[in-house]
Amino acid sequence: MKRKKLMKNLLINLVEKNKKYTEEGKLASYIPALLKADKEALGLCVVDIKNNEEYWAGDSDVKFTIQSISKVVSLIIALNDNGRENVFKKVNVEPTGMGFNSIVNLEIRNQDRPYNPMINAGAIVTTSLIFGENEDHKLQRILNFLRRATNNPSIDINKEIYESEKATGDRNRSLAYFMKSSNILEGNVEEVLDLYFKQCSIEATAKDMARFAAVIANDGIAPWSDEILISREVCRIVKTIMVTCGMYDASGEFAVHVGVPAKSGVGGGIIATVPKRYGIGIYGPALDSKGNSIGGIHILKDLSEELELSIF
Ligand code: DON
Numbered sequence: 554m555k556r557k558k559l560m561k562n563l564l565i566n567l568v569e570k571n572k573k574y575t576e577e578g579k580l581a582s583y584i585p586a587l588l589k590a591d592k593e594a595l596g597l598c599v600v601d602i603k604n605n606e607e608y609w610a611g612d613s614d615v616k617f618t619i620q621s622i623s624k625v626v627s628l629i630i631a632l633n634d635n636g637r638e639n640v641f642k643k644v645n646v647e648p649t650g651m652g653f654n655s656i657v658n659l660e661i662r663n664q665d666r667p668y669n670p671m672i673n674a675g676a677i678v679t680t681s682l683i684f685g686e687n688e689d690h691k692l693q694r695i696l697n698f699l700r701r702a703t704n705n706p707s708i709d710i711n712k713e714i715y716e717s718e719k720a721t722g723d724r725n726r727s728l729a730y731f732m733k734s735s736n737i738l739e740g741n742v743e744e745v746l747d748l749y750f751k752q753c754s755i756e757a758t759a760k761d762m763a764r765f766a767a768v769i770a771n772d773g774i775a776p777w778s779d780e781i782l783i784s785r786e787v788c789r790i791v792k793t794i795m796v797t798c799g800m801y802d803a804s805g806e807f808a809v810h811v812g813v814p815a816k817s818g819v820g821g822g823i824i825a826t827v828p829k830r831y832g833i834g835i836y837g838p839a840l841d842s843k844g845n846s847i848g849g850i851h852i853l854k855d856l857s858e859e860l861e862l863s864i865f
Contacts, residue, residue: 557606560599563859564610568595571851572611578839578847581819583724586717590617590821590838595848598763599856600832605776613759617836618714620818621653622762623752624676625769625791625799626699631670631682632787640682642666643737644675646794653801653844654724659731666737671798671816674728680752681738681745688744695752702768702782703761704775714820715754722750759822759834766824767832769814776832792826796864803843803850811853812863817845825853827862 596611685691773783795814821838837848
């Protein structure tokens with residue numbers, strides 16, 4: 554059978570095989586609008602970097618909000634705007650072993666800066682470091698970057714989810730005001746949080762996310778145009794932090810079973826980057842206890858075995 558057909562069949566089989574796990578997962582409920590998702594949805598897209606071919610199966614065209622996957626975006630832009638020394642003065646690069654919105658972690662374990670840019674506290678800091686004349690300009694910079702990095706000019710925020718996040722975002726407010734009181738976070742806290750809620754509410758599909766992942770996996774070069782969208786150095790840093798912290802307190806287990814830089818979001822998305830080989834985007838809104846897509850993790854485990862994806 555031809556290579557293309559084999560790949561397509563593999564993805565179809567993996568969606569069928571792993572759909573059963575969606576029953577064991579739960580939709581994120583702390584942002585009420587996320588409860589409207591179809592719990593059984595599951596799909597993925599794989600971009601083969603060498604020939605810019607796209608393969609997909611299942612619910613790969615369903616829009617979802619990227620949530621914590623946006624932390625990769627704000628980290629990239631903050632690194633470009635400020636340079637790595639200035640960013641890592643404000644946010645560290647160590648895994649936490651704790652939940653993504655842990656408050657105790659911020660107070661007891663690290664007084665001077667959040668543990669890493671992939672937990673909420675760290676991402677609120679990187680968002681605060683994005684340059685722009687005003688909040689709308691900063692949002693437009695985030696959207697424009699992602700439109701280019703997904704090759705999709707219609708990427709935008711989902712207003713209903715943004716409003717739901719803003720209305721129920723008191724945990725993030727706690728983290729942000731705590732950081733303001735300890736001089737970690739500068740500027741207007743409400744404005745920083747508003748931008749953070751908006752970036753989390755950006756909508757995309759698994760296909761969009763696979764293209765974004767492919768750019769990162771390809772050292773910042775878009776496979777469809779050969780344009781440099783991110784520097785090689787920023788990609789290297791971002792992929793390293795994705796390996797150690799991208800799947801939160803499940804990052805170690807994910808590194809053992811899948812073994813590629815990845816980032817999840819509570820909207821059910823995962824991006825996985827296989828250096829120089831594949832960009833992978835997954836959608837499956839039923840989550841495990843750590844807040845990662847349960848069907849998505851199972852698919853990635855199988856895909857990693859089938860295609861020998863682990864970088865280790
Ligand atoms: O700030 C929050 O809690 C959400 N907007 C994003 C959290 C998230 O996606 C964690 N991911 N697994």
